[in-house]
Amino acid sequence: MTLNEAVKKIRPLDEKAIEGAKKRWDSIAKPLHSLGELENMLIQIAGITGTPDVRVEKKAVVAMCADNGVVEEGVTQTGQEVTAIVAENFLNGATTCCVMCRQCGAELFPVDVGMVVDTKVRTDLKVAYGTKNMTKEPAMTREQAIKGIEAGIAMAQELKEKGYQVLATGEMGIGNTTTSSAVASVLLGKPVEDMTGRGAGLSGEGLLRKINAIKKAIALNNPDRSDAIDVLAKVGGYDIAGMTGVYIGGAALGMPVVMDGFISCVAALVAVKICPQISDYIIASHVSKEPAAHMILKELDKEAVIHAGMCLGEGTGAVTLFPLIDLSCAVYNSMSTFGDINVEQYEELK
Numbered sequence: 153m154t155l156n157e158a159v160k161k162i163r164p165l166d167e168k169a170i171e172g173a174k175k176r177w178d179s180i181a182k183p184l185h186s187l188g189e190l191e192n193m194l195i196q197i198a199g200i201t202g203t204p205d206v207r208v209e210k211k212a213v214v215a216m217c218a219d220n221g222v223v224e225e226g227v228t229q230t231g232q233e234v235t236a237i238v239a240e241n242f243l244n245g246a247t248t249c250c251v252m253c254r255q256c257g258a259e260l261f262p263v264d265v266g267m268v269v270d271t272k273v274r275t276d277l278k279v280a281y282g283t284k285n286m287t288k289e290p291a292m293t294r295e296q297a298i299k300g301i302e303a304g305i306a307m308a309q310e311l312k313e314k315g316y317q318v319l320a321t322g323e324m325g326i327g328n329t330t331t332s333s334a335v336a337s338v339l340l341g342k343p344v345e346d347m348t349g350r351g352a353g354l355s356g357e358g359l360l361r362k363i364n365a366i367k368k369a370i371a372l373n374n375p376d377r378s379d380a381i382d383v384l385a386k387v388g389g390y391d392i393a394g395m396t397g398v399y400i401g402g403a404a405l406g407m408p409v410v411m412d413g414f415i416s417c418v419a420a421l422v423a424v425k426i427c428p429q430i431s432d433y434i435i436a437s438h439v440s441k442e443p444a445a446h447m448i449l450k451e452l453d454k455e456a457v458i459h460a461g462m463c464l465g466e467g468t469g470a471v472t473l474f475p476l477i478d479l480s481c482a483v484y485n486s487m488s489t490f491g492d493i494n495v496e497q498y499e500e501l502k
């Protein structure tokens with residue numbers, strides 16, 4: 153499916169299914185709306201999937217792996233080689249996100265969308281061997297950015313065919329908090345200083361270099377704020393593009409997509425700028441510790457239920473939401489209703 157085809161397929165949520173899910177929650181023998189956002193999450197999933205019969209048994213994380221040319225500017229604490237090491241560790245079950253997935257019964261699918269080396273991770277959706285250094289030239293061409301997005305759409309399609317019912321976005325790409333801050337700064341029209349944090353543990357001196365590199369890249373490439381693909385191509389990366397595609401593909405195929413942290417939220421912002429309706433298909437998980445994370449969530453008009461000071465990436469925050477979705481489903485699907493029990497006891501609650 154091309155980007156244009158996917159965008160054309162996106163429909164408003166199913167109002168009948170939403171009403172059905174609300175009715176189901178209100179019939180359950182507990183105080184009304186007392187599970188707060190956990191109730192809203194399932195109502196949203198009902199609207200996305202078009203049925204109040206909410207089942208979220210098969211869950212997948214797509215981890216978009218790519219390298220970012222801007223790493224040459226000394227904007228990260230670790231070297232570029234770490235991208236490939238962690239990417240291969242996804243296959244060995246040896247990353248943080250793998251451990252979390254195992255614990256809660258989710259599957260992780262790493263994809264090489266643009267790493268500088270080939271590894272055992274699948275390369276069939278690879279667009280290029282890393283982006284260019286955006287402080288010297290555009291990170292990607294527009295065509296490459298669209299190919300990156302279409303890699304994400306292809307993954308959503310593949311996982312839908314394999315029977316997955318909910319997707320989460322994850323990534324691995326040293327330097328991708330630099331590109332995320334650049335994209336966010338342009339799309340939100342906010343100062344680079346306010347949008348930039350320490351990523352995976354950058355020193356104070358490094359943070360200054362990072363801010364300066366982002367400023368230089370934006371000044372040189374002059375991305376068009378009203379054209380999210382232009383912004384993504386000039387100062388983004390393949391990892392962000394791939395995740396943008398997962399949101400677009402998920403929305404086109406009627407699948408909920410759970411956002412992870414800062415990088416993941418920036419990719420969602422790009423998707424929503426391409427097609428605002430996609431927002432209805434996105435579920436927020438946590439508020440990353442990166443300083444601009446809450447601003448992106450605000451721009452997306454999303455409420456994240458987990459405030460745990462996490463800033464790991466890979467999809468870890470999104471996977472942390474999975475057990476909460478399971479708990480919510482368990483209550484929704486198996487609790488007794490006011491109709492099943494002695495109604496008089498509960499009369500006051502209704």
Ligand SMILES: Cc1cc2ncn([C@H]3O[C@H](COP(=O)(O)O)[C@@H](O)[C@H]3O)c2cc1C
Pocket residue numbers: 227228229230234238323324325326327328329330350351352353354464465466
């Ligand atoms: C060993 C290691 C494992 C990781 N897993 C996720 N990230 C996280 O850190 C990177 C972004 O931070 P920055 O922009 O500062 O490079 C991304 O790959 C993100 O997923 C990691 C980073 C490291 C070092």
Ligand SMILES: O=C(O)c1cccnc1
Pocket residue numbers: 329350351352412413414415416440441442462463464465466
């Ligand atoms: O919020 C995130 O996803 C994040 C923040 C810092 C480093 N890696 C990921």
